[in-house]
Amino acid sequence: MNETKEKIMHGVFLLAAVTSIISLILIVVFIFTGGLPMMLDYGVFDFIFGTTWNQTTFGILPMIVGSILVTIGAIVLGVPIGVSTAIFMAEFCPPKLYSFLKPAVNLMAGIPSIVYGFFALRIIVPWIRNSFGGPGNSMLAAILLLGVMILPTIIALSESAIRSVPRSYYSGSIALGATQERSIFNVLVPAAKSGIFSSVVLGVGRAIGETMAVVMVAGNQPIMPRGLTQGVRTLTTNIVLEMAYASGQHREALIATGVVLFVFIMIINTTFLIVKSRGGES
Amino acid sequence: MSSKLLKGLVYASTLFTFGILGYLIFYILFNGVAYLTPSLFEWEYSTDNVSLMPALITTLYVVLGTLLIATPIGVFTGFYLVDYANRNNPVVKAISIATDTLAGIPSIIYGLFGFLFFVVYLEWQFSLAAGIFTVTIMSLPVIIRATEEALIASGMSIRQASYALGAGKLRTLFNVVLPVAMPGILSGVILATGKIIGETAALIFTLGTATQLPQSLFASGRTLSLHMYILSNEGLHVNEAYATAVVLLVFVILINGLSTLISKRLSRGGK
């Protein structure tokens, strides 16, 4: 009686555990079978390297370039600020302040993208329009927005990477007569570099995958990016902008955009997992 | 010399990070609180009065529905990974990789998948069911990871004590291990709740954006986040969008406070 109960529940737990695998397989199958035939039919080269996107012509190079540029911009902005904040949290922050800042970082990670997007639309977009001219809705707006949105990811992972460096490194450096600052910047931070790097990779994933906040501020013109103050469209926003009314080959082209995005994400995730497991070994 | 400069950069960055956060919260509250009028909480949505009440209740539906499915699946997966399977089992490795991968997939891909599978292939249309199932898959990795960590942290010694008394696996798990692991699991569930409330990209093409309260599992609706997106997109009801942002922020702050409270209890050793 008891033994059958144990056996049944073992089965139930196993069944629950394979849900993740089944879900992932379903996702891959439906995204790829939805998008690949169109890519093959239209021509993979023309699809990926085509520079024109309209109701009948589907070249997504502008969106690929847009996603890459926006992500690079967000990283250039967000990583120095995020890592510096992490250094403060791990090394310079008084405990009292820390018990206040740590939940604040978590809160920052929990604020919905839509709220970030709305904030950027109201504050950043008008500021760009007034300071630099142009429409305001622009690549710069998307970069500033994403640079802020990836901060909590960068901060949380970098902080724990810095904290996991053995304390003896620090005291060893202090014992040699180095100042506190010097020991932190020249010994602790370099020792945490693989953890910090993995936080950057995860930040890249966040930035390239973000959709709803970006769509509110980026301008969304499906053309090759022409400058920081001009509009840009990314892979994610391409899907969300047109999915509602697309049909036929147009809809398949949007799913195929998802395929390209998926491949990007898989590359980033694999990099992250490799960096993480290497960091764990050393 | 240069480390002085770096230290300056560290302080400036910290100031920037938390300055932005503070400004965002202050800005939303400052502009939104005034528009939190009673009419915004009326039961019926109309084009004259874009009440957020139906969206608020739909949000609760989606959160409850998702947690109802995702919590047992996620927690049971944690049970299996930690207490049932051999660590070197290829199934465990596969589940681990699948969980990590799911955690990294952006919401828009989930939305696209939910649309292709639940809405189109299973012919559920834009519906509560399609939205809930899509977000369920998204929440799984959060709950699985939290459960795994909590189960591992609960330690081998209380398990041994229970087995040595002749208790079976199930009794040991449910009566000894689970009470100890509960706060950790709970904080995972709370984290998932926050994620669901803030979700838009995965819901816009699965749950849809209908303005009324869904009357069945197979009817469309909109959550608060979606409601806010559409209001700000249309540009006709900016004040109401501010007010909705306030409600969302309050939820997120409450949820984060709760999880901070639980993790504080956790680190105190939880009596």
Added chain:
Amino acid sequence: MSTQPKIKVENLKLWYGDFEALHGVDLDIYEKEVTAFIGPSGCGKSTFIKTLNRMNDLVENVKIEGTVELDGKDIYKKKTDLNLLRKKVGMVFQQPNPFPKSIYDNVAYGPRTHGIKKKSELDEIVEKSLRQAAIWDEVKDHLDRNALSISGGQQQRICIARALAVEPEVLLMDEPTSALDPISTAKIEELVAQLKNDYTIVMVTHNMQQASRVSDRTAFFLNGHIIETDTTRKIFTNPSEKETENYISGRFG
């Protein structure tokens, strides 16, 4: 003293993966006696005691050969009911490991596991077990207190009471005093002397004085072998083997 051993171990071998930790151990354990295992750390004594209630089954990649008979029945037979075996062969661990529950619930956990639900019956068992473990007087007024809130020595006696509450026939104790102060240690040793009137006790100890004080019979382990088993008096006064003598007299590792 009966002549039929309570537990009879024959040619027991155990591997952790490729590492052979026990190389064919033979041992008889007699009813209502205290049998002590001594030997340097890493000699296999703790591994061996865990084969007697099959706790090694919980460790991954363990392989076991040979037989362990309890009352003439091999406990490594396939259809052995593990839960019943562990009810008969209780265990107390090196570190006190009470559940984070009340003292009452700790002691009642075992009986409840084996189907006792009636409050009055449970009350009776809890009191009896706590008395047997010589801690009733110290805790009777706050049975609802969390078992983690009392001292380490008290916790270990709660763990002993918890083990006794399922009415085992054999009690395995794996270095039960190694984490405790001298006063608590003395209390537990006293308790062991009491308990052997009703139970068969097997005890691993790193402390030779303890073995000589409390046990009737001693087995000396070295590198996964039993070098010598005899009455405790014989082992400590006139051992047959050179290695035993070296270890006893402290000329060893």
